[in-house]
Amino acid sequence: MPILFEEQAETIVNIKPSCPWCLTPGQQVMIQTVKNLCENSKINEDDHYYLCLSPDCASGYFSQKGEVIPKNALSVPIWFKEKLSVPVYYCQHVTDQQVWEHVLISSVAAVLRKFKHTREPILAASVILKNPAGR
Numbered sequence: 001m002p003i004l005f006e007e008q009a010e011t012i013v014n015i016k017p018s019c020p021w022c023l024t025p026g027q028q029v030m031i032q033t034v035k036n037l038c039e040n041s042k043i044n045e046d047d048h049y050y051l052c053l054s055p056d057c058a059s060g061y062f063s064q065k066g067e068v069i070p071k072n073a074l075s076v077p078i079w080f081k082e083k084l085s086v087p088v089y090y091c092q093h094v095t096d097q098q099v100w101e102h103v104l105i106s107s108v109a110a111v112l113r114k115f116k117h118t119r120e121p122i123l124a125a126s127v128i129l130k131n132p133a134g135r
């Protein structure tokens with residue numbers, strides 16, 4: 001095994017896996033999130049999964065071993081990849097369109113009060129399972 005200088009080793013650790021389709025670095029997500037949103041996909045329990053962060057790429061998730069799950073295979077749209085009205089608060093089924101309409105007649109503070117995002121255990125678990133970003 002070759003000996004790495006500390007700086008080289010740190011660089012290797014910081015490399016983020018990139019989407020095989022667009023080469024954009026991904027954001028790691030919990031396997032529970034992928035399993036919950038991709039009912040028809042064969043999720044490999046021994047793999048690591050990442051959310052493709054490119055708005056223009058048709059990939060939803062990709063794995064460290066090279067599997068790609070298209071965004072249209074997910075049970076919910078990924079908000080930053082869609083031009084249509086999509087959920088922004090996945091656990092409450094609130095769309096971006098609903099938020100903008102509410103902003104027009106109310107204040108941002110009222111929106112935040114109505115759709116308050118708490119970190120209570122049950123709701124946090126719901127976010128992990130329903131939000132494609134897993135958080």
Ligand SMILES: [Zn+2]
Nearest residue numbers: 019022052057
């Ligand atoms: Zn991609």
